[in-house]
Each structure stands twice: as structure tokens, then as C-alpha cells.
Amino acid sequence: MDLFEAVKERRSCRAYSPDPVDEDVVLKILEAGTWAPSPLNTQPWEFVVVTSAEVKEKIFREAERCKGWALEKSGWNWLEKYKADFLKSVPVIVAVVGDPRKSGVDSFMEGGPRGYEHGCAAAVQNMLLAAHALGLGSLWFTFFDRANMGEILGVEPEKQVLALVCLGKPAGDQVDIPRKSVQKKTRYL
Numbered sequence: 001m002d003l004f005e006a007v008k009e010r011r012s013c014r015a016y017s018p019d020p021v022d023e024d025v026v027l028k029i030l031e032a033g034t035w036a037p038s039p040l041n042t043q044p045w046e047f048v049v050v051t052s053a054e055v056k057e058k059i060f061r062e063a064e065r066c067k068g069w070a071l072e073k074s075g076w077n078w079l080e081k082y083k084a085d086f087l088k089s090v091p092v093i094v095a096v097v098g099d100p101r102k103s104g105v106d107s108f109m110e111g112g113p114r115g116y117e118h119g120c121a122a123a124v125q126n127m128l129l130a131a132h133a134l135g136l137g138s139l140w141f142t143f144f145d146r147a148n149m150g151e152i153l154g155v156e157p158e159k160q161v162l163a164l165v166c167l168g169k170p171a172g173d174q175v176d177i178p179r180k181s182v183q184k185k186t187r188y189l
């Protein structure tokens with residue numbers, strides 16, 4: 001698949017068929033993640049591949065808890081309609097875990113390390129594009145408390161779960177989400 005086609009055609013998927021995803025396909029997607037750039041090539045990511053129904057249920061419950069909390073804090077009523085049930089039926093969830101000690105020179109700057117988050121974000125995007133190129137739907141999911149998700153997944157406390165990547169065959173039609181024009185988003189100096 002052409003890269004520009006993949007970039008434009010990839011959409012977030014929130015409904016999945018229960019068909020399992022082959023392990024070698026998952027591995028290919030993880031490998032695409034590892035080819036992301038990172039500060040000083042620290043490769044700050046680790047992956048936890050979740051297929052267990054029991055763990056997915058715990059992830060779903062954490063998302064629901066987070067939704068309730070966010071609804072209360074933000075007053076965003078649309079959140080009430082947001083259903084995270086796909087977390088229970090999606091065949092594979094990959095947790096992307098970042099290590100704050102694996103950052104760049106920003107580690108010594110005010111505000112603390114951020115590079116590990118950027119490196120992991122680049123890895124996530126590579127994975128979403130790879131999934132699309134392999135005919136799978138995917139979703140970048142962040143509706144959870146990092147420490148709580150770390151406990152659910154048995155992650156060491158010094159590392160952080162930064163994203164969950166859902167992977168599976170899409171069920172239903174893809175929702176088209178528009179973009180603002182590049183002209184509106186660009187300044188030339």
C-alpha cells in the first residue's frame with residue numbers, strides 16, 4: 001500500500017469482529033512500532049499484548065471508571081453516549097508502555113522528561129498505519145489512569161502505560177472524520 005494512501009485512509013475503529021488476529025500479524029505491527037524515531041534512539045517503548053478476556057474486562061472497567069470521572073469533571077454530556085464495550089470484544093489490545101528514563105536532553109530541562117512520550121506516540125502511529133496496511137482496524141485509546149492501567153497489566157511503577165492500541169477486523173462501516181485544510185494550519189516565515 002502506498003504510504004500517502006495509508007496515512008489518508010486510516011480511521012479510528014470502534015467496532016470489531018471477534019475473529020482472532022494471527023500472532024505473526026501482531027508481531028509485524030509491533031515491529032513497525034519499533035522502527036519509530038526516538039530521542040537519542042532510546043527506544044523508550046515496551047509492549048504488552050492482551051488477548052485474555054479477563055484482562056480486557058478489567059481494562060473496560062477502568063475505561064468506564066475514567067469516563068464517569070471525566071463526565072463529572074468536564075460536564076461533557078456527549079461522553080454519556082460514548083461506549084467503550086469494544087474493549088471487551090476487540091481481539092487484541094497492545095499496551096504501549098513508556099520509560100521516562102529513556103528521554104533526550106529534555107530530561108534535564110524544566111518540565112522534566114517528555115521525549116519518551118513523543119517516541120512512544122511515534123511508535124503508536126507506525127502501528128496504526130501498519131495495521132491499516134494489513135487490512136485491520138485500530139484505535140489509539142487513552143481513556144484510563146496510567147497508574148491504574150499499570151497495575152492491571154503488571155507494569156513496573158517507574159514505567160507508564162501511555163496508550164492502548166486496539167487491533168482487529170473492523171465490523172461495520174468506517175466513520176469519515178474530516179480534516180481542516182493544511183493552509184489553515186500552516187504559517188510560513
Ligand SMILES: Cc1cc2nc3c(=O)[nH]c(=O)nc-3n(C[C@H](O)[C@H](O)[C@H](O)COP(=O)(O)O)c2cc1C
Binds near residue numbers: 012013175
Ligand atoms: C493521543 C490520542 C488519544 C486518543 N484517545 C482516544 C480514546 O481514548 N478513545 C477513542 O475512542 N479515541 C481516541 N483517540 C482517537 C481520536 O478520537 C481520533 O484519532 C480522532 O477523532 C480522529 O479520527 P480518525 O482517527 O478516525 O482520523 C485518540 C487519539 C489520540 C491521538
